[in-house]
Amino acid sequence: MNLLQYLPGNSVLHRLNPVTKLAAAFLVGICAIVSHSVVFTISLIILLLGICTACGLGKRALRLTRSLLVLGGMMFVFQLFFVRSGDPLLSAGGFTFVTRDGLSSAVLLGLRIVATMLPLMLLFAITEMNDLCGALVKRLHVPYRYAFIVTTAFRFVPLFTSEFHDIEDAQKARGVEYDGGIIKKLKLSVPLFVPLMMSSLKKVDAGAMSAQLRGFNLRTVSSGYREYPFTAADIGCILFSLLLVGAAAVL
Amino acid sequence: MLRFEDVSFRYPHSDSSVEHLSFHIQKGEFVALIGSNGAGKSTISRLSNGLLKPDSGTVYLDGTPTTSIRTSQIARKAGFLFQNPDRQICQNTVREELAFGLRLMGLPEQEIRERTREAIEQFSLDGDWFPFSRSRGERQRIALASVLVCRPQLVILDEPTTGLDYRECTAIMDYLTRLNREEGLTVLMVSHDMELVSQYAGRVLVLTGGQLIGDGATHDVMRDQPLLGRAHVLPAQIPALALKLDAGAKQPQFEDVFTVEEMFETICRLRKEMSATAGKGEVLS
Numbered sequence: 001m002n003l004l005q006y007l008p009g010n011s012v013l014h015r016l017n018p019v020t021k022l023a024a025a026f027l028v029g030i031c032a033i034v035s036h037s038v039v040f041t042i043s044l045i046i047l048l049l050g051i052c053t054a055c056g057l058g059k060r061a062l063r064l065t066r067s068l069l070v071l072g073g074m075m076f077v078f079q080l081f082f083v084r085s086g087d088p089l090l091s092a093g094g095f096t097f098v099t100r101d102g103l104s105s106a107v108l109l110g111l112r113i114v115a116t117m118l119p120l121m122l123l124f125a126i127t128e129m130n131d132l133c134g135a136l137v138k139r140l141h142v143p144y145r146y147a148f149i150v151t152t153a154f155r156f157v158p159l160f161t162s163e164f165h166d167i168e169d170a171q172k173a174r175g176v177e178y179d180g181g182i183i184k185k186l187k188l189s190v191p192l193f194v195p196l197m198m199s200s201l202k203k204v205d206a207g208a209m210s211a212q213l214r215g216f217n218l219r220t221v222s223s224g225y226r227e228y229p230f231t232a233a234d235i236g237c238i239l240f241s242l243l244l245v246g247a248a249a250v251l
Numbered sequence: 252m253l254r255f256e257d258v259s260f261r262y263p264h265s266d267s268s269v270e271h272l273s274f275h276i277q278k279g280e281f282v283a284l285i286g287s288n289g290a291g292k293s294t295i296s297r298l299s300n301g302l303l304k305p306d307s308g309t310v311y312l313d314g315t316p317t318t319s320i321r322t323s324q325i326a327r328k329a330g331f332l333f334q335n336p337d338r339q340i341c342q343n344t345v346r347e348e349l350a351f352g353l354r355l356m357g358l359p360e361q362e363i364r365e366r367t368r369e370a371i372e373q374f375s376l377d378g379d380w381f382p383f384s385r386s387r388g389e390r391q392r393i394a395l396a397s398v399l400v401c402r403p404q405l406v407i408l409d410e411p412t413t414g415l416d417y418r419e420c421t422a423i424m425d426y427l428t429r430l431n432r433e434e435g436l437t438v439l440m441v442s443h444d445m446e447l448v449s450q451y452a453g454r455v456l457v458l459t460g461g462q463l464i465g466d467g468a469t470h471d472v473m474r475d476q477p478l479l480g481r482a483h484v485l486p487a488q489i490p491a492l493a494l495k496l497d498a499g500a501k502q503p504q505f506e507d508v509f510t511v512e513e514m515f516e517t518i519c520r521l522r523k524e525m526s527a528t529a530g531k532g533e534v535l536s
């Protein structure tokens with residue numbers, strides 16, 4: 001299951017202006033970074049999950065949270081052992097394993113990871129790349145060329161994943177073994193990345209040519225028919241996000 | 252050499268599957284696996300070399316179940332050529348590319364050099380070529396060479412000739428045929444090019460919807476139009492023509508006709524016979 005994949009729907013969140021979604025995702029992310037309160041960060045995550053559930057995206061959001069928790073958990077463990085200041089909480093044989101500061105900053109870091117990534121991943125779950133691209137061009141007057149680069153990069157991710165998988169199969173069939181140690185794995189990355197790079201370059205080359213043939217460089221703000229108006233819901237969403245940032249800074 | 256025993260496999264999160272497959276490919280056979288797109292041909296070839304493991308049943312490779320050995324060990328016995336050579340090629344020169352598989356096998360450097368040189372010659376390649384910028388047919392040849400240089404006992408080819416022109420195609424097929432005849436290399440070729448199959452394979456497995464519906468000598472399978480129809484494949488042209496010419500005839504005369512050459516000879520013979528009877532007729536009257 002691809003975590004960046006678009007999930008069609010017609011909820012309030014889906015219908016927001018793509019620019020709003022982008023801005024809100026960033027603002028909520030900023031909230032999580034600014035806040036130093038564990039309680040606030042947890043509430044933020046719960047609030048996000050609540051909003052998603054209300055919009056019929058509950059299952060997806062829970063799944064995202066679960067995978068993010070794995071990442072957060074890893075960061076938690078690292079932080080736990082790297083921070084050495086504060087009162088010792090767990091020591092054995094004269095060696096301190098966990099300190100109070102370590103624990104609190106590790107918890108915060110783990111939660112922050114979840115709280116910053118969740119809105120970004122949701123953004124991709126509820127926004128079609130074409131819409132995001134179109135809205136960036138129409139509303140923010142980003143040159144089409146740049147908007148296209150960003151959105152295309154994301155569109156290529158699932159393509160690369162499947163290509164990568166096939167290449168891995170092809171190399172396994174030749175006798176390359178990927179279940180060895182980490183050093184061996186690094187050495188054997190050549191047979192994986194060289195073909196991937198070659199096929200990507202070819203794809204990009206072909207893509208560029210077909211884009212050019214269809215008048216890519218003539219495209220400007222006025223080329224698209226689709227409008228991306230801001231509605232009351234958009235204004236409400238932005239105001240609410242700003243409010244959250246304010247709260248995060250104060251708390 | 253390769254034996255499927257009541258093998259079933261289903262892709263996770265998908266309805267596509269292959270079911271209850273049983274067949275046995277003997278050492279030295281040249282077998283084609285045919286079927287329309289999505290019939291499960293690639294799935295079978297992946298099951299054969301251990302990239303996929305069966306859900307039930309057993310795949311035996313040279314007597315050993317694929318589940319009990321590692322893919323890298325299978326790779327020493329069974330070479331695999333994919334449809335797309337670009338997924339395989341990963342080195343800067345043809346020489347290095349050919350040596351890559353041999354290095355993985357842990358052969359001594361001297362032997363690697365020896366075998367690489369030989370293979371480059373046999374496949375009319377150039378050791379210094381930059382493989383990525385060669386033509387499609389040359390890349391396929393490089394990939395095939397890098398598989399065969401390891402001297403597998405069995406080679407599995409998944410649509411090896413797609414996108415090749417006629418000359419490139421025959422070059423590859425002729426080379427495989429020679430190895431098959433002279434060195435007893437077992438070949439399992441996935442293809443939906445029936446002309447190619449009728450020309451090179453000795454035995455054909457017919458697959459449709461994940462099930463094996465036919466298994467027999469190429470000659471018999473090609474003449475079994477209902478079977479081919481069920482598999483949604485068209486028979487090769489010459490056997491089809493032969494069948495049509497024989498249709499309704501009391502004494503089938505094109506039964507053994509299989510190639511252009513044979514068709515030509517049979518027609519010549521019939522023409523001669525006919526003019527002979529016609530000549531006799533004149534004398535009599």
Ligand SMILES: Nc1ncnc2c1ncn2[C@@H]1O[C@H](COP(=O)(O)OP(=O)(O)O)[C@@H](O)[C@H]1O
Pocket residue numbers: 262263264265267268286287288289290291292293294295
């Ligand atoms: N990785 C996969 N996951 C799920 N389904 C797959 C996968 N690969 C192939 N399939 C499905 O399995 C069926 C058989 O595929 P395949 O063996 O590639 O057919 P063929 O090679 O005969 O065209 C197809 O319906 C295909 O969609």
Ligand SMILES: [Mg+2]
Pocket residue numbers: 292293409
């Ligand atoms: Mg296939």
